[in-house]
Amino acid sequence: MCSTLRLPKLMFCVLSAVIACSAQADVTAPPPASLQPLVATMNERLNIADRVALSKWDSRTPIQDSAREAQVIAAARKQAISRKLNPDEVADLIAAQIEASKLVQYGLLAQWQAAGKAPDLPRPNLTKEVRPQLDEVQKRLLQAYAEFAPYRTDPNCAQWLAKARSALIKDYLHGQGLIRATGDLCIVN
Template identity: 65%
Template sequence: MPRSPRLSRCLACALLGLFAGGTQAGTTPPAPNALQPLLATMNERLYISELVALTKWDSGKPVQDNAREAQVIANARMQATQRKLDPDDVANLIAAQIEASKLVQYGRLAQWQATHKAPDTPRPDLNNDIRPKLDKLQNLLLTQYAAFLPYRKDPNCPQWLATERSALTKDYLHDQAMIRATGELCIAGR
């Protein structure tokens, strides 16, 4: 029995709707507005790590500084309590930032050792210039982290991170450091 043109159109519309709906279901919604500023601050912190590496090159001091790391994490825990954030989550976030920073420092020092020279750029003072900037960035980072908290468990979080992070990195070393810096952000599926 032949189909009516009206029935054929309805069937075609239904199939089109089904396929269009299936296509939309596979797309990731846009990242929340809270993510980009948080990643930009993490990235800025990594660029400051390059300056830290220069001071370590000049002074010969090791990258690993357990006392300073413990102090930074203790400060972060205290700030977390004041902001009504989970101190353990904040400690993990800041520890990830420290590890990412050390990744950049070790990478740059290895590059400079291989060429027997570091860049000939002005060196800010570690204690008087760089650390105060890092402290301000940590304060900003915690504010931005608090704004991003509602999205940490979203199943799209890892995809958002991958997309937004790739727009910020300039080379392989920074890409790896950003992966480490953001490693504690998404808890979807955990």
């Protein structure tokens, strides 16, 4: 139909086709159902960093705990094998969660040092309360990761992740932590 038209109408047809194609290109496939639970669990783990920071503030212990981090990563590697996941990928995933948590802890301690005090909140016991909670969250995190893993190479992964992440960010510091926690989740080919 457009081929029999004069130049102005032909230009209109070409322009309409270009607009239609670009509109279709902007449509992203919906995210898999497994993404939201994964990002929510990562965010839950990250929010526990606030309680860890309070405990470390009170005990004046350093945030860096290499021995504990090695234990957590070793446990994740064992869980990966039982879930038929790549232990190296799972170790990287958990290392990213730990780094994200430390980022939040360092940020909170800096805020509290500047203020001269930490918030007046209940103080959890790191060993008896917080670490068991982190261990339980890690099990759920690995289950959610196993369900999402087939989608890591999808071309839409980064866009899905950005939207899922933005819905959970409560402040700048935790937002940066969540970006770190999810930073290597999508594999770009």
